[in-house]
Amino acid sequence: MxxxxxxxxxxxxxxxKALLLEKEQRIHLLEEQLRLLKHQRFGHRSEKSDRQGELFNEAEIDEAADAASAEAPPSPLPTRPRSRAQAAAGRAAAGAHRARYE
Known part of the structure; x- marks a missing residue:
């Protein structure tokens, strides 16, 4: 070393003596800053953020979305005619010998 x-x-x-006093004050200041930074990082409230209240507003967000969807009429789904290829690609009809349940 x-x-x-x-x-x-x-x-x-x-x-x-004046130089020693100045150095001691500087050391005290640095120790205090270190203590404060450790407390901010690892202290009791270190896992809380400024915007944490916004994280759990699910009820209010859901209510606002429900109110918005209730006010607007549901839009109809666009329909387009099926081509023969699309109709043929679908499920085949069940045989006449099979019972139909609804």
Missing amino acids: TALPTPSLPDDIDAL
């Missing part, structure tokens, strides 16, 4: 380059330190005791 290599030592970090150190800036030249002053020989004055008061200057050294």
Whole structure:
């Protein structure tokens, strides 16, 4: 492990104390930021988002969709004539010997 380059330190005791105080304040600030970020990421409310209330509005969404569909008349399905090939490709009629149930 290599030592970090150190800036030249002053020989004055008061200057050294001021430098030490400045470094301690910086360390305290960084520790506080780290604690806050850990709390935001792993804390009690970390799984909640700002838009979480919108995730479970299924009842309101369903009611709005039902109201919209009740107001609009159902549109008829488009019908087109079947060609002979389409009619022949369908299910064949059951034989006359088979009973028909409805």
